[in-house]
Amino acid sequence: MENLNDYLPQSVTGKNILITGGSTGIGRATALLLSGLGANVIIVGQNEQHLSDSRADLSKKAKGEVYSIKADLSTEEGIMNLFDQVNIHFAKLDVLVNNAALAAGNTEDGNYEEWQKVINTNLTAYIACSAEAVKQMNGEGHIINIGSMSADVREETGSVYVATKSAIQGFSEAFRKQINKKGIKVTLIEPGAVDTDMQEQPTDEKKEKVKKLEMLIADDIAVSVLYCLSQPKRCDVVDLKIRPHLQLI
Template identity: 40%
Template sequence: MTLKDKRILLTGGTTGIGRAMLLLFARAGARVLTMGRDPDSLEEALGAARALGGELHGLTADLGERADIARIFAAADETLGGLDILVSNAALGAEPIDAMADDDWRYVIDVNLTAALACTRGALQRFLAGEGQVVIVGSISAEIHAPGESVYSATKAGLQAFAETLRKEVAERGVRVSLVEPGTVGSDMQEPDDDEQRAMIAREEMLRAEDIAEAVAFILTRPHRADVVSLRIEPRLQTLT
């Protein structure tokens, strides 16, 4: 199986795990549409990816806005002519619920959970009969329930339940659904600065974003008979609290 010429909608492809996946998909010759809220980060990521190959498209959009999700799928129809794959990756970090303004924690839920459901619905409407693949990037936060992550963990637990149930709903239609749950990954969402993140990666306490991108590529290149249901990936010395 190959990703060459596959039509992929990748949410949150401008930083961290999403950017690593964008580069990998470009290198594999895929046709990709991605989006981000910050136009500068979007252009930087697209520029780096276009140097590697593939066909890359992007637009500035906010997944917390219903109208922007409609724009994303209109762009997918126009630029890709449909979809073969959805990789739902976009996510925001959060503070404890009583440390966040009401609008802020609701916005995290809109981006992390509601948008993932909405994008999945849009992708299912565009998959051809007997085909289509959804990969949802969750987190081990759905399981470990670390203090300080009440809002974030709730969104990731919701994604876990959604992915596992959705798979049963669409399997007979030939659609495959996979859930990837990373442990600690170096990204701009992490509290440690860049130097400390590099040190943590060297100590095998943190993964690189590329580790997750490669795992997603593995899932997407299995034969149709093989459905990777869930994949939990942690650094060798993951700290669980």
């Protein structure tokens, strides 16, 4: 894939990209891919060790600038501080990947405070980060929201998580209508099961599911993000659903 840029309609080289939840899983894989193709990348996370480890890995392969920011996106203060720092690093923001999310079960598994943190992280932060990103995009850019198959499957074991991801579906569709006229694209990517830390099964079990074509890996979603970013200006990938071949849902 060293010469991948030669085949892309729109190159990500030199693009300024912000990835929330960028220190693990899908966000980390996306950051590694895009920075390796010459994008300037900021990753955001809450765990200092994860951020440090990811930044070190990014620095080894990156062909663009790499930054990491610690921020709690469940709070207004965390989001405002994040975009203050983005403004310091980037004169203009080209791409926002809203990816940070918390796992959640059903209403029997939590309490009001826990639900509020999940909703703030999984939904309100997407809205707030999108609003701030538009201000820094100067009339042209791309916002990618990482959703989930849960918005369609609506499993009974995850009603709280389902509520947030279903809301992301509606927000993405309406928000695209709002800002496309400003030259900004909006894409919703909804993965099926992916081998990340959010999946609570043992590592060996997840690897076996990948082998059996019942689970994706984070790189699969990262390449999907690249595909959406690579389309010519006339072309919007509005909604992309990616599921394991044998996850029959």
